[in-house]
Amino acid sequence: MGLIVPAQLSSWFDDYSPTLVLYARQWLPVESAEDVVQDTFIRLMSQPREPANIRAWLFRSVRNAAISQLRLQGRRKKHERQLAADRQQNLFEHRTEDLIDASELQVALESLPQEQREIVVLRLWAGMTLRETAEVVGEPVSTLFSRYRSGLAALRRKLELSCKTKNA
Template identity: 60%
Template sequence: MGSIDPGQLGGWFDAYGPRLALYARQWLDAALAEDVVQEVFIRLMAQAEPPANIQGWLFRSVRNGSISQLRRQIRRKHYTRVLATDRRNWFESQPGDLLDARNAQQALLDLPVEQREIVILRIWGQMTLREIAEIVEKPVSTVHHSYQSALQSLRTKMKAVPGQI
């Protein structure tokens, strides 16, 4: 297998870019999250060969990059409730959506960060619980339990909003 050509990279960028940015926003604001995603794709381009599991490699790299960036922000004391002050929406509102995008975003923000990460990897990363367990470095059973708990919490919060599930 040879090096990555720009067309291949563009395809991956279109397919995974927004979902990776959403994943990075668990720790960072929108601008920093996109910076991390961009750096990860540039690192991917520099690889001699594409990773065997491109999706797993991308999400794991974005996770590591985001957590490193978050630690740098905390060291510099620039991190003051980034997620609360981030005004950019996580989701595009569509007419056919079954859920209100902003309510869903708020419900996700209210989850513990460990649960929120698992929900995003599962639903928008379209990964299996086993793949998620490898990324978050936890047993599959723990991931499964956290995911179930997160869905239950989300359902409870969304039910409280009129017109939601």
């Protein structure tokens, strides 16, 4: 693992930045979430060596920074108002070929408890294994797996989606 070169940073930015912003938006409004993601990439470039697992490093850094910023803000009511206004902005791309409507998914996802939503985002859109997720969140794999299943079940209920119906 050597120094990070700009081409690598550019590639990681393309691969991970939308999912990182989606992840950070669990705690922060969109503008703050983007600031946190940007700062994380800048901090990555100042690392003396490339982290062993770049994806886990990025998501863990964004998580820590987002939670710290949330604590620093202190003005909880103002923050909640910002988040409520922020819900008007799309979390997902609207594409005709998708089987699920992006707006419905957004509503369903936002209705999940935070601890379930975090695991669902990491697993589904960041493509992480449960072990990597455990590395980011700092909790046992078994706990995360049961949370993930509960999150999926809740999403299914919200979306009124049955896999069998979709396949039929």
